[in-house]
Amino acid sequence: MSHFVDLILPLPLEKRFTYSITYEEAQFIKKGMRLAVQFGKNRIYTGIVADIHQNPPEVYEAKPIHQILDEKPLITREQLKFWEWISQYYLCAEGDVMRAALPGAFLLESESVVKLSKDVDIEDVILNDEEYLVIEALQRQSSMKIQEIESLLDRKKVLPVINKLVEKQLVDLNQEIYEQFKPKEERYVKLNPAYEAESEMHRILDELSRAPKQREVLLTYFSLTARSKKPLKVKTLVKEAGASSAIVKGLLNKKILVEFYEEIDRVQFQGDIGNHEIKLNEFQQKTFEEVKTNFEEDKVCLLHGVTSSGKTEIYIRLIEEVVNQGKQALYLLPEIALTTQLIRRLQDYFGEKVVVYHSKYSVNERVEVFKHVRENDQKGKIVIGARSCIFLPFKNLGLIVVDEEHESTFKQFDPAPRYHARDAAVVLANLFQAQIILGSATPSIESYFNANHSKYALVELKRRFGNVHMPEVEVVDIKTAHRKKKMKGHFSERLIEEIRASLMEQEQVILFQNRRGFSPILECNTCGHSPQCPNCDVSLTYHSHNNQLRCHYCGYHIAMQHQCMACSSSEISTKGFGTEQVEAELKALFPKHKIARMDQDTTRGKHAYEKIIEAFENHETDILVGTQMLTKGLDFRKVSLVGIMNADNLLNFPDFRAHERSFQLMLQVAGRAGRTQKRGKVLIQSYNPNHQIIQQVSTGDYEAMYKEQLEERYQYQYPPYYRLIRLTVKCRDFSKTNEAAQWLAMALENVFDRNVLGPEFPPVARIRNEYYKNILIKIPVKQSLGKTKQVIHRVLNSYKAIGAFRSARVIVNVDPQ
Incomplete structure (x- = not known):
């Protein structure tokens, strides 16, 4: 009887592929192991065993496998189930999920290697210049990879050159497999x-x-x-x-001495475990008991606790209980910046049981964390990190904490799978029968709606720790200030006065501006021209630190222009402002104080976040300017003032979630102020101080915002009342993008009728020379989500069969944020 395995390959394929194995291999191979297999003409890939059976494929003849790469399964059965759910729910291939889930070192791929044939006499062969270059290079080194030949000849398509050399029997083309992970070894000596x-x-x-x-x-x-x-x-x-x-x-x-090597971990805990006993106050204790009661009923628990109410202490107590039972805990955070402060707090309690996993870690470091979690050893008990942590191979998961659950950064945008880590974590917890708690001071409307409709349990913590007062919020009308000439740059007199008062008292200040760079628009005062990105439909942002105009979408940059590119006038002015300009103005206003900036430009390195946050914690920095990285869960003891430079550019955004997001962002950044006994102050600068969202932020009225937004969502048919699926057509050809999107929208309208919106160009319609067009499908509550996705799947299959649209790709985004 023949034996077969179904493999998930790291390619965007709709189906698993079947390979044949011998009886002996079938006895050894288990689900979740890696196998190296040939796919296509002569490429070798790593596949994960998803199933072992005795049914041959109907359409093609199963190839034998190349080799077995693992002695025991790398992926757990729960993970395989989880991958399958993500692929079905988010309408993507399992191969895409596999690529996202596994550190690159586990995805062995063959690389074509070119070697000189043995006993070759080159004298008699006629070669052109490119062929001669390749042969000459191969005489100096034994072998070359395809990529090396590409850079040698400075052209992308080198296969025709190599094929000619193969035909002339001068070179051999081999497939070699590279194992990427190398354990880190430490060199030791001992006496002979x-x-x-x-x-x-x-x-x-x-x-x-x-x-x-x-x-x-x-x-x-x-x-x-x-x-x-x-x-x-x-x-x-x-x-x-x-x-x-x-x-x-x-x-x-x-x-006399003998040397030997021992494997060591790249990521190690250095320091002592603090002898801390977590003492919860009466409100925290009451909340903790409520959470425990809800866990006994197997409910997802939403913890709505105001900023600085001590939610982290409750999480630590819950983690402690789970770890004492020998289970694992996962602590999800929306931003890497947040992990820095929390790692220290968790390591104070749990020492080396805490491991960290996020994209700033190298491949080798991620492999080590992956192995600790899979082995469920002492080092893999508590995992803390950003959204990709949900893919780790947990053995015995007992608790998931999703902190700042409202954050949009939990949603993966590109590449596929376009999953939402919070929603996926709820499913993961269910797979393990684990407990899950979602925490936030400003819960997302969907989560709060679920809690109000008995889908989740709601627990509230309305008091700040140590009975500290909520900060006093003041709105400054900068429209009037401009008219009365009471502005210095982008600072109102009121804000400067408050900053000065805080600095006099040796306290710190946080200023928030949700745009990086110096100025988003450079404009000619004579003809009105502003430099645009040649690849995207956006203006170039001026960055003063390197005197460049830069595109934030594709990275294109040119030197700062001192003359208009259209009319050569030298009268150029900047419009709008970013964090760099705020920093420059502060340095002019407060030259004796230390000012730091925290945005994407200053946090590129692996430890950049840590350095900025540590300097601010140690009071080496007086004023910290930053983007939304500052808003989330950071705990600074000496911040008495928070300034929001311009609230309007948050509110005026073409998105149904814009007002909810603005409220969350402003309330979160306000929560950084006055976290000790002295009451903090928040100043919000706005041209429209009477806007209902700004008024709701000033009173901290979440309920009013929730009711108002819910009414609007109901009226205009948006989540949580309707589900959304967005299809984006992208192509380099403008007219083909239009035609393809039109065809797709018509096909969907035939089934879903009025619930299809578009096709419509997004605010930025061209990125990296590709045009984008969106179609939005709204799914009412009573309509089956599964059947809707089946119909979309059928329509997409028909679309793919049309040869004219082959260059126009369709991206499916379920629950777009």
Whole structure:
């Protein structure tokens, strides 16, 4: 009887592919293992075993597998189920999910390698210039990868050149597999066992009297190993002896010392576990008990706690209980910036049980975390990180904490799978029968709606920790201030006055402007021209630190222009302002104070967040200017004033969630103020101070915002009353984008009638020279979500069969944020 395996390949394929295996292989292979298989003509990929069976494929003949890469499953059964759910719910291929879920090191892929054929006489063969270049390079090095030949010839399509050389039997084309993960090893030394007897030690020291430096190193070795019985690192020995590694090498050559290597973790906890007992106040204790009661009823729990009410302490207590039961806990955060502060707090309680996982980690570091979690060892008990953490191979998950659950950064935009980590975490918790708590000071309308309709349990914590008052919010009318000439740059007199007062009292200030760069628009005062990105439909943003005009969509940049590119006039002015300009104005206003900026430009490195946050915590910085990175859950003790530079550019955004988002963002940033006994102050600068959202922020009235937004959503048929699926057609050809989108919209309207909106160009209709057009499908509550997706699937299959639209790709986004 033949045996077969169904594999998930890391490619956007709709179906799993079936390969044949022998009876012996079938006894060894288990679901979740990796196999290397040939796919296509001669490419080798890593596939994950999703099923083992005895049914041959109907359409094609199953190929045999290339090799087995694992001794035990890399992926758990729960993970495979989770991948399948994500692929079905978010309408994407399982291969896309696999690419997102596994660190790159696990995805072995073959790379074509070109080698010179043996016994080749090149003298008699006629070669053109490019062929000669390749042969000459191969005579100097044994083999070259395709990418290396591309850069050598400075052209993308090199396969025709290589194929000609293969035909002339000058080169061989091999497929080689690369294992990318390399464990980090530390070099140690120990005394050769032959010299361990005391008499031998004295003899060897006498012999080394002519080599005083080596003798010194050996004596240092003895004194260090006498103190601690642990193996000795070469680095430590060299440092303590004040010698060079060459002297140690001399001792190794004489076989007095023997070297060996041990694998170590790249990410290690250094420090002591604090002896902290979490003391909850009466309100926290009451909330904690309520959460526990709801967990007993297996409910998803929404914790609505005002900023600085001590939600983190409650999470830590819940994690502690789960870890004591031998289970794992997952702590999800929307931003990497947030992990920095929280890691320290969690490591204070749990030490090395806490591991961190996010995109700023290298491939090798991610592999190590992946392995700790899969083994469920002491280091993988508590995982903290951003949205990709939900894909880790948990063995025994007991609790998921989704902090700041309202954040839009939990949604993955590109590439597929376009999942929402909060919603996916609810499903993951259900798979493991684990408890899940969603926490926020400003819950998303959907979550709050679910809580009010008994789908989730709602627990509220309305008081700040230590009975600290909520900050006082003041709205400054900058329209009037401009008219009365009471503005200095982008600062109202009121804001400058408050900043000065805070700095006088040795307190810190946070200023929020949700736009990076110096100025978003450069405009000619003579002809009105402003430089545009040649690849995208946006104006270039001026960045003063490197004197560049830069596109925030594709990265295109040019030097700052001092003359208009259209009329050559030198009268150029900037319109609008970003964090860089706020920083520059502050330096002019407060030259004696230390000012820092936190945005995408200043946090590119792996530890950049940590450095900025640490400097601010240690009061090395007086004023911190930043984008929305500042708004989320950071806890600074000495901030007495928060300034929102311009509330209007948040509100005037073409999106049904704009008002909800503005409220959340402003209330969150306001929550950074006055987190100790002294009451904090928040100043909101606006041209429209009577806007209902700004008024609701000033009173901190979440309920009023929720009711008002819910009424609007009901009226205009948006979530939580209707589900949304957005289809985006993208293509380099403008007219083809229009035709394809029109065809798709017509096909969908035939089924869904009035519930299809569009096709419509988004606010930025061209990015990287590709045109975008959106179609929005609204799904009423009573309409089956599963059947709707089946219909969309059928329509997309018909669309793909039309040859004229082949270059126009369709991107499906379920529950777009």
